Amino acid sequence: MDIQAHERVLLVDDDxxxxxxxxxxxxxxxIACVTAGSAGDALALLRSRARIDVVLSDIYMPSMDGIEFLGAVRREFADRPWLQLLLVTGQASVTTAVAAMRLDASDYLIKPVEPTPLREAVGHALARAESIRRVRHTALDTPQAAELQRVAAAVRDLAQELRQADSATTADRGDLRTLHLLQRLQDARESIFRDAVMPEPAWEMLAELMRARLAGQQVSVTSLAMASKSPTTTALRRIEDLLACGLVARVPDPDDRRRTYVELTPEGLARMQLFLEGFGRLVPGPQ
Structure with missing residues (x-):
């Protein structure tokens, strides 16, 4: 199998x-990669190699741990929104899950990392980075760019709606408007952005739960896993992450003990707002 001519993956680990x-x-x-034994070396490589699209870092490293390092990457390379971040940890925890979401990480992997899951995670991240690059480099005078700007406006409107939302008092009319904006965003994402702005499973689930909340519907665990557009094992792990972080809650079906519903919590709603407000980084041209 031919190895990629240019290293687009940076591996960071002190081991x-x-x-x-x-x-x-x-x-x-x-998949070709370049490696770094410390956060400092990794930052230097990122400064000299603009073609790197994926950074995979161990969490526990001396001097600067993986969370701090990836946070520094997000800050210093804010002009590269296509950069995909992956975390590697020896033990899953709520702290890891929260940190991954705050960093908009593509995924986090548990040691020992098997070759197949590693290749799948990195391959997905590479594809997402490439499509985000295409979106960012869309010529501003094209019909697609004009549509991107319309979508960006819808995103800003939706974020504003969520800021003003109160789960106990929001009027039906406001809910319907927010639902319309969310549906517009989902439709545009499928037709224009494709996988470039497709949130990772956790975010996809939050979007589905937001849609269900506004539509007055309930979502079962099975339906939520399907909505994530990811393998079942990954989806179920992400649901557990969201539960542990307090972004969603389980609600038992009073008529069927075998069925459990999942619903968005106020904290989950706040996270959706933050996601939407950061969405504009992917759209070229003035906001």
Missing amino acids: PRALKAMSRALAGGG
């Missing part, structure tokens, strides 16, 4: 054995 194992696993899938 040389871990770097070697992950590099070998990615090479087996035709």
Whole structure:
């Protein structure tokens, strides 16, 4: 299998054995990478190699841990919204899940990382980065760019609606308007952005729960997993993450003990607002 000519993946870990194992696993899938043994070395590589699209970092490193490092990447390279961040941790925790969402991380992987899940996660991140690059580089004088600006306006309106929303007092008319804006965003995302702005499973689930809340519908665990557009095992893990973070809550079906519904919490609503407000980074041209 041919290896990519240009390294678009940066692996960061203070353990040389871990770097070697992950590099070998990615090479087996035709994915070339460059490695760094510290956060400082990784930042230097990012400054000199603008073609890097994916950064995969271990959480526990001396000097600067993975969370701090990826936060620094987001701040210093804010002009590269296509950069995809992945975390590697030896133990799943609520703290890890929250940090991953705050960093808009593509995924986080649990050690020991098997070759196939690693290649799948990195491959997905590469595809998403490439499509975000295409969106960002859309010529401003094209019909597509004009549509992107219309979508960006809808996103701003939706974020404003969510800021003003009160789960206990929002009027039906306001709910219908917000539902219309959310549907417009979903339709545009499918037809124009495709996977470029497709949130990772956790965000996709939050969007589906927001839609259901506004429409007065209930969403089962099974339906929510399907809405995530990800493998069932990944979707179920993300649902547990959202539950642990307090972004969603389980609601038992009083008529069927075998069925459990999931609903958005006020904190989940706030996260959706933050996501929408950051969405505009992907749209080229003036906001």
